[in-house]
Each structure stands twice: as structure tokens, then as C-alpha cells.
Amino acid sequence: MYLGxxxxxxxxxxxxxxxxxxxxxAYIVVVAAGAYTYAILSLGPDTGNGGFQxxxxxxxxxxxxxxxxxxxxxxxxxxxxxxxxxxxIRQDYQAMVMLVISLMAATVIGADTGFxxxxxxxxxxxxxxxSLSPVxxxxxxxxxxxxxxxxxxxxxxxxxxxxxxxxxxAMRDDENAAAAMGFSVxxxxxxxxxxxxxxxxxxxxxxxxxxxxxxxxxxxxxxTLALLTAVIVGGMGNDFGVSLGTFxxxxxxLQGVQxxxxxxxxxxxxxxxxxxxxxxxxxxxxxxxxxxxxxxRRPIYRFxxxxxxxxxxxxxxxxxxxxxx
Amino acid sequence: MHLLIESIGFGVASGSVLxxxxxxxxxxxxxxxxxNLTYGxxxxxxxxxxxxLLGMGLNIWxxxxxCGLMIGVVSVVFNRTLVSPLVRRGMQPFGLVVVTVSAGIVxxxxxxxxxxxxxxxxxxxxxxxxxxxGFTLTSAQVVIILVTVGLMAGLHLLLTRTQxxxxxxxxxxxxxxxxxxxxxxxxxxxxxxxxxGTLCGMAGIGLAITLESFDFTxxxxxxxxxxxxxxxxxxxxPYGAMVGGLVVGIASQVSAAYxxxxxxxVVAFAILVIMLLVRPRGLFGRNSSANKLVA
Numbered sequence: 001m002y003l004g005x006x007x008x009x010x011x012x013x014x015x016x017x018x019x020x021x022x023x024x025x026a027y028i029v030v031v032a033a034g035a036y037t038y039a040i041l042s043l044g045p046d047t048g049n050g051g052f053q054x055x056x057x058x059x060x061x062x063x064x065x066x067x068x069x070x071x072x073x074x075x076x077x078x079x080x081x082x083x084x085x086x087x088x089i090r091q092d093y094q095a096m097v098m099l100v101i102s103l104m105a106a107t108v109i110g111a112d113t114g115f116x117x118x119x120x121x122x123x124x125x126x127x128x129x130x131s132l133s134p135v136x137x138x139x140x141x142x143x144x145x146x147x148x149x150x151x152x153x154x155x156x157x158x159x160x161x162x163x164x165x166x167x168x169x170a171m172r173d174d175e176n177a178a179a180a181m182g183f184s185v186x187x188x189x190x191x192x193x194x195x196x197x198x199x200x201x202x203x204x205x206x207x208x209x210x211x212x213x214x215x216x217x218x219x220x221x222x223x224t225l226a227l228l229t230a231v232i233v234g235g236m237g238n239d240f241g242v243s244l245g246t247f248x249x250x251x252x253x254l255q256g257v258q259x260x261x262x263x264x265x266x267x268x269x270x271x272x273x274x275x276x277x278x279x280x281x282x283x284x285x286x287x288x289x290x291x292x293x294x295x296x297r298r299p300i301y302r303f304x305x306x307x308x309x310x311x312x313x314x315x316x317x318x319x320x321x322x323x324x325x
Numbered sequence: 326m327h328l329l330i331e332s333i334g335f336g337v338a339s340g341s342v343l344x345x346x347x348x349x350x351x352x353x354x355x356x357x358x359x360x361n362l363t364y365g366x367x368x369x370x371x372x373x374x375x376x377x378l379l380g381m382g383l384n385i386w387x388x389x390x391x392c393g394l395m396i397g398v399v400s401v402v403f404n405r406t407l408v409s410p411l412v413r414r415g416m417q418p419f420g421l422v423v424v425t426v427s428a429g430i431v432x433x434x435x436x437x438x439x440x441x442x443x444x445x446x447x448x449x450x451x452x453x454x455x456x457x458x459g460f461t462l463t464s465a466q467v468v469i470i471l472v473t474v475g476l477m478a479g480l481h482l483l484l485t486r487t488q489x490x491x492x493x494x495x496x497x498x499x500x501x502x503x504x505x506x507x508x509x510x511x512x513x514x515x516x517x518x519x520x521x522g523t524l525c526g527m528a529g530i531g532l533a534i535t536l537e538s539f540d541f542t543x544x545x546x547x548x549x550x551x552x553x554x555x556x557x558x559x560x561x562x563p564y565g566a567m568v569g570g571l572v573v574g575i576a577s578q579v580s581a582a583y584x585x586x587x588x589x590x591v592v593a594f595a596i597l598v599i600m601l602l603v604r605p606r607g608l609f610g611r612n613s614s615a616n617k618l619v620a
Contacts, residue, residue, distance in 0.1 A: 025426065093560070095422040096360055096552060097601060103549050104594040221545070222430055228423060272437040279431035283424050287411065 008152050008203035010230045010246040013196060024193075025095050026081050026102040027200060028224040032109075033077040034070035034201030035208035067205045074201015075194040082193030102221040145206055152199065156239055159195060168192055222275060229282045249278065332582035333575055334460035340574020341473035342531040346547065347554035347566040348480065349524030353400075355497040355561030356517035359408055359421055364525055364551070365544030366429035367403075371396045371529030372445075372543055373436055379447055385534065386468065393527035400522025401515050403428065409514065429545065436541050446538040469531045476524070477567055484563065493517065497561065550577065550593035556600050572596075 013027045081101060159165060171178040171185055179185050226249060234245020350364050371392045378388040407428065411421060455462055462470075484490035495503040496513045504510045532547060533539050554573045558565020577592040 025422075093360065095419055096362065097597075099362065099426065100549050100552055100594065100597060103545065104591070107546075107549075107590055225426060225430055229427075232423070272434040275434040276431050276438065279427040279434070282427040283407070283431075286416070286420055286424055287407075 008149060008199050008206070010227050010234075010242050013200070013224075013227045013231055024081065024196070025098040025221070025224055025228075026105070027196070027227060028221065029081065029102055029105045030074045030078045030197040030200035031204040031207075031223075032105070033197075034074040034204030036109075036204075037070040037073040037201065038066045038205035038208050067202060067209075070201040070205035071198040072201070074204065075198040078193040078197020078200065079190050081197075082190050099221060102224060106220060141210055145210075148202065148206060152202070153239065153243075156199070160239060164188075164191075225282070226278060229278050229285075232282055232285050249281075328582050329579065331461055332579045334462050335466075335582075336575030336578035337571065338462060338466040338470055338574075339535060339578060340571040341470045342528050342535060343550055343554050343574045344567045344570025345473050345476065345524050345531060346528035347551045347558075347570050348477070348563050349521040349528065350551055351555040351558070351561055351566040352480075352524075352563050353517050353521030354555075355563070356493060357404070357408075357412075357514045358500070359412060360418070360425065361408075361521070362422060362425040362548070363403065363429040363432065364521075365546075365548040366432035367396050367400060367522060367525050368529035368532070368544035368547060369436060369539075369541055370399065370432055370544075371526030372533040372539055373440060373541075374526075375447065375530050375533060376445060385447070385465075385530075386472075389472070389527050389530040392530050393523040393525075396526025396529070397519040397521075397523035400518045400525065404515065404518040409511070433541050433545065440541075442541060444538050444540045445533075447533055465534050469534065472527070472531075476527070480520075480563060489513075489516070546590070549590055549597075550574075553593040553597040553600075556597055 013024065081098065160168070167178065167183050168188060170181065171183060171188055175185055178188075227246075230245035230249040231242050232245070233249060234241035234243065236242075346364075346368065350361070353359075353361055374392050374395055375388050378391060379385065383391070407424065408421065411424065416424075455464055455467060482490075484494060492503070492508045492513055493516070495506065495508060496510050496517075500510055503513075529544065532543065536543075550573050551570075554569035555566050556569070557572060558567070558569035573593050573596060576596065577590065580592045
């Protein structure tokens with residue numbers, strides 16, 4: 001279940017970061033946007049459950065409509081975040097701004113209880129299969145998420161493997177060269193933000209419909225790092241590698257630690273160590289093997305002979321261009 | 326009117342902590358050209374290192390100085406072991422950002438693993454309340470303001486009156502040229518990381534004093550106004566960051582007095598966004614390596 005939603009999100013992030021080279025440290029915000037969209041579109045009127053929480057819309061739409069709306073909102077928020085990258089500022093500066101956006105979004109949403117539930121968040125978000133028995137309902141839900149993943153993978157492969165994907169990679173490796181070839185860098189960057197955002201939105205919606213509650217604590221900026229680690233460990237720009245990375249990172253490391261025995265005197269110790277391992281792993285991979293476990297496949301280079309393969313492989317963290325002076 | 330003056334007073338107090346932090350952040354960036362987002366984590370570490378020192382019965386201001394020095398050393402070690410080898414290998418700026426963010430998270434959760442997630446406090450250190458010219462400040466806040474003024478004056482003298490400061494400014498404005506003039510730029514970098522870490526640790530303690538209670542998210546939350554202050558003044562410009570810190574501090578305290586206090590940091594964020602859209606070089610953006618941020 002978590003694997004499924006994390007997979008969708010990680011593919012989205014891989015599209016933005018691994019394939020198009022947009023340094024999005026605010027990715028979790030689009031996931032959150034999707035989750036909130038689903039929540040407020042499906043919660044129903046706020047008198048429905050004793051009126052103990054307030055929210056803005058008070059309408060109850062069918063499940064699939066709400067998920068699609070989440071995808072749309074995710075795409076829009078993704079584009080809005082991407083607009084900050086339109087000013088041609090340096091990659092790391094842009095990443096810093098994104099990090100700030102992520103921190104700020106959590107503060108703003110948390111500060112105002114009237115809008116999206118504030119710090120306590122929203123709860124009692126309906127599950128589409130609540131009419132089934134809990135166990136069957138869960139399995140049906142897992143099956144549906146698995147189906148969404150299959151569809152998502154297919155869509156993503158078409159996108160990154162096709163001409164568009166090649167154009168995005170070209171933009172990542174050398175923006176000026178791509179522009180000189182006649183690609184509109186701005187348009188492509190926003191497009192990848194939109195598609196990545198839609199993936200994030202769906203991921204958030206599916207996640208929130210399953211767990212039933214959502215609050216700023218669930219999308220702290222460190223969650224983006226978890227997805228980023230999955231992308232880096234698995235191999236940037238390689239959808240299959242990213243899937244593998246997600247499985248190892250998001251599932252084994254972050255969900256897995258919850259099943260380890262808790263040490264009574266130190267509650268939260270295992271989770272904390274999980275994050276420590278995660279951060280260390282990111283650094284270790286960037287230092288030792290920046291291309292990840294599975295390298296990005298670049299079939300086109302085979303036709304160009306040795307000279308091209310000897311060229312620096314611009315896997316994001318590797319060096320495609322000369323280091324800044 | 327009374328409310329305005331009072332909130333300006335608070336703004337100066339929180340702005341001086343902010344100025345300390347953002348000057349450290351921007352100084353190091355200006356010289357080594359690496360955005361150090363571990364800064365928030367280092368600041369938290371400084372605040373937490375203060376706890377056992379205070380427990381040993383040390384004076385708070387001695388603790389502040391000691392923590393500053395310790396974080397300075399940690400910062401140099403961090404640069405030497407992780408950042409500068411990666412820079413030498415030609416890692417792209419974005420890779421470095423991911424490395425420093427990850428390192429910050431590792432640091433943050435190591436602190437959690439040691440101390441737990443509970444809220445910590447130095448106890449009430451604010452001392453007597455002073456009234457003058459309509460301002461109401463605690464004596465601790467006054468000392469923090471004075472310490473900041475002293476540090477900033479010292480930094481100004483260092484940058485303008487000494488051989489070392491001249492070398493630092495030269496490295497900041499053109500590293501290659503500075504090196505060919507015989508300046509040991511990697512040593513200058515180390516010194517910049519040390520000064521930056523020292524300011525960071527002291528700002529962490531100052532923040533812990535003014536906030537009175539803190540937890541492991543202290544630094545990462547404070548990173549927003551610090552970056553806003555640095556950007557406002559022009560990233561890489563120490564003088565800009567001093568002014569930026571004061572402006573952001575006063576703006577957020579005044580707005581907190583008249584508006585909802587929970588939106589305090591939103592003001593910092595708004596300043597940041599406006600600056601990025603209108604003038605990404607900052608108010609005082611001049612010829613320095615930071616200008617290469619904007620193509």
C-alpha cells in the first residue's frame with residue numbers, strides 16, 4: 001500500500017529531478033495538495049460528524065472524481081512551485097527557495113485551523129471501500145493502488161522513454177544547447193512540473209483515502225528527502241531503478257522501523273535512527289555512486305561510438321558541466 | 326503608537342539574533358560558494374550543546390561563546406571531510422544542496438536519538454525588565470543586542486582593516502584571481518566556515534534564550550527568516566545580511582503585534598518571494614560570486 005503511493009510519488013519526482021533536472025525540494029507539497037484536495041472534496045458537510053472540525057467546501061464527490069481533481073490540483077501546484085525556477089537562477093539557489101517553500105507551506109497551513117484543519121489536520125476522511133469488511137476493503141484498496149501503479153508506470157514510461165523524455169534529458173544536461181535546438185526550456189520545465197505534480201497529487205489522494213487523516217506533520221520537508229533518497233539510491237532517470245529505490249527506502253527503512261521493538265525509555269528512537277540512516281545513505285550514494293544502483297539507460301550513445309560514451313555522464317550529481325570556479 | 330514602539334524593540338532583539346545567523350550563513354556562502362543548508366541543523370546542535378554546559382553551572386554568556394567555538398570547529402570539520410572534497414570532484418551545486426540538506430537531517434535526528442523529541446529549555450534567563458524610550462526589553466535581550474553589535478563591529482574591522490579580511494573579500498569576489506595573487510584560498514575557506522559556524526552556534530544559543538523553549542526543529546524552522554534576511558541583503562554580502570536581519574526581524578515582530586502572531590514567519594517568506602521576483606540579487610547585490618547565481 002505505502003509502496004504503491006510512494007512509487008507514484010517517486011516516479012513523479014524522478015521525472016522532475018532525475019529526468020528534467022528541476023531541483024524540487026518542495027515535492028511533498030504537491031503530494032499534500034493532492035491529499036487535501038481529496039479530503040475536502042469527499043468529506044461532506046461539516047455538520048456530518050458532529051461539527052468538530054471545519055473545512056472549506058463541505059461537498060462530497062465520488063471517489064474517482066476526487067482523485068482526478070487531486071491530480072489536477074497537484075499539477076497546478078507543481079506549476080506554481082515551478083514558476084520560481086523560471087527566473088534563471090542557479091540550481092542550488094532554486095533548491096534553497098524550494099526548501100523554504102516546503103517549510104513555509106507547512107507553517108501557513110498549520111497556522112489556520114479554519115482552512116484545512118490547521119495543525120491537528122483533517123480526519124475521518126472517507127474510504128471508498130468502507131462498505132466492505134475492513135480486511136477485504138483493505139485488500140481491494142491495495143489492488144486498486146497496484147492497478148494505479150501499473151497504469152502510472154506505463155504512462156511514465158511513455159513519457160520519459162519517448163521523444164519528450166529525450167528532450168527533457170537534453171534540457172537537464174545542457175540547457176543552452178537544448179534551447180539552441182529549438183526546445184522551449186520554460187515550457188518543458190513547467191510541463192514536467194505539471195506531470196510530476198499530477199503524479200504527486202494522485203499519490204497523496206490515494207494515501208489519504210487509505211489512512212483517513214492528514215495533517216502538516218505528515219508532510220514535513222524531510223518526507224521529500226525520503227523520496228529523493230529513493231530516486232538517488234535507485235538511479236536517477238531510471239524508472240525501474242527508482243521503483244527499486246522506493247521499495248528499499250520508503251518501505252523497508254521508513255515503514256519497516258515501525259515493526260522493530262520500541263525501547264521503552266526512548267520512544268521514537270528507532271524512527272530517528274531510520275532518518276539518520278536515510279540521510280547517511282543519500283550522502284554515501286552521492287559520494288560513492290552518484291548514478292545509483294541502476295544507471296540511467298542511454299541507448300542512443302551506442303550509435304555514437306566510444307567518444308560519446310567517454311563524455312561525462314550528466315546524472316545530475318555527476319558532472320555534466322565544469323565545476324563552478 | 327506605544328504598541329508600535331514596543332514591537333520595534335522586540336524586532337530589534339529578534340533581528341539581532343537573525344542578523345548573527347544570516348551573516349554567518351552568507352559569509353560562508355560568499356567565500357566558498359556553497360549553500361550550506363546544514364546551517365539549521367548546526368544551529369540546533371549549538372542550542373542543545375548549551376544544555377549540558379549550563380547544567381555544569383557555567384554562565385549563559387560563557388556558554389554562548391563556548392558553543393560558538395564548538396560549532397565553529399564542527400563546521401570546519403564538516404567542510405573538510407565532506408563538502409570541499411566533493412567540490413574538488415566537481416559535484417554540481419544541486420548535488421551539494423542535497424548533501425547539506427541530508428547532513429542537516431542526519432544531525433537533527435541524531436539529536437532526537439540522544440535527547441528525544443521533547444521540548445527543552447534553559448530556564449528563565451531573561452532577568453530584569455528594562456524600560457527606556459518606550460521600549461520594553463528584558464536584560465537578556467539587551468545583552469544579545471549588544472553582543473550582536475559587538476560581533477558585527479568586530480567583523481567589520483576584520484574585513485576592512487586586516488590582511489586576513491582583505492584576503493577574504495578578495496576570495497569572495499574572485500576566487501581564481503585571489504589564488505593567483507598568492508592567497509591560500511582553501512585556508513580562507515576554512516576560516517570562513519569557522520566564523521560562520523561560530524556565529525551559527527551563538528545565534529542558536531541566542532535564539533534558545535529569546536524563545537525560552539525549543540525542540541529539535543529549532544534550526545530548520547529558523548532557516549526561513551535567515552535565508553530571507555540573507556536574500557534581502559544579497560546572498561554573499563555580510564553587510565546586506567546585517568541590514569536584512571534587522572528588517573526581517575522588525576517587520577515580523579510589528580506584523581505579529583498588529584496581526585496574527587502565527588503568521589510571523591509568513592512575513593519573512595513574503596519578503597523572500599518579493600525579493601526573488603523583483604530583485605534576486607538583493608538590495609545590496611554587488612560584484613561578488615553570489616551574483617553568478619542569477620544568469
